[in-house]
Amino acid sequence: MKTGEVLAEVRRLRRSFGDRIVLQDVSLTLRAGEVTGFVGANGAGKTTTIRLMLGLARGEGSTLFLGRPLHAWGSPAKVVGAVLGGVAGHPKHRVRSHLRMVAAGCGAPDRRVDELLEQVGLTEAAKLRLAQLSLGMAQRVGIAQALLGDPRVLILDEPANGLDPHSIRWLRQFLRTQADEGRAVLVSSHLLGEMEQLADTVVVLSRGRVVAASPLTELRTAASNRSVVLVQTPNMAGLARLVEDNGGRLEPTDQTGTRITGMDRIKVGSLAAKEGLELHWLSEETPTLEDFYLSIAEEDFKIT
Structure with a gap:
């Protein structure tokens, strides 16, 4: 994929509960080689947006990954990988066994598991049970799981929540590497300051609506103009x-x-x-x- 090529298009997502509108016409574009920071206060609608993008919730609007809806792909794990709050697995399963099971489901070979364990720095923790993982380690396993299919798009919902400074620095560097390899990376956060050190583009969500969307450099200029x-x-x-x-x-x-x-x-x-x-x-x-x-x-x- 060429840097700047559109890998995902989100158009006019909308969701409501009765008369209460949760999302209103949310649109964004994810490009190869770029990290997009999806920023908003807790309750702004970030997680709901991501769930609609992935087809995990119902609503209006559309999301295309590489030009097609996610359900139209025979192997969606090769198109998009997502981390939504750590690792979903049996707490007694060991890390390597868990990842091998997920790998089998998406057609990835066992060697891919060991490659990713090394990439996320968990080779020595591969025999730990999921219940034994710290929050930072669980986030790394979740990222490894999302990358098993070698997807072109990587989506992470509030991945830095509860992490110590060392883990946050690792996460920042790792995601930058993923973008440099040609992936489109979407990272949600309620801290805009956190995105200053990572994102190329920032989309700001407030009360279910996009109120700003621009390259980080332009956002800095707009801030300085005030x-x-x-x-x-x-x-x-x-x-x-x-x-x-x-x-x-x-x-x-x-x-x-x-x-x-x-x-x-x-x-x-x-x-x-x-x-x-x-x-x-x-x-x-x-x-x-x-x-x-x-x-x-x-x-x-x-x-x-």
């Missing part, structure tokens, strides 16, 4: 006129302090120096991506 310049000056009227004449917006906070939006501190400082306007304080606050997500989610709520 920066606020804090200024103190004895000449508030002069500053207000200067800012407004140059397309900015000014909101006084007290007699000498103000918040300016629509321009950065360099422009404010340069304009003030050119006009000989005295400034006592000049600083700039740029919202984090987490702050930006919260702000656009809140704005979307107000609109609806």
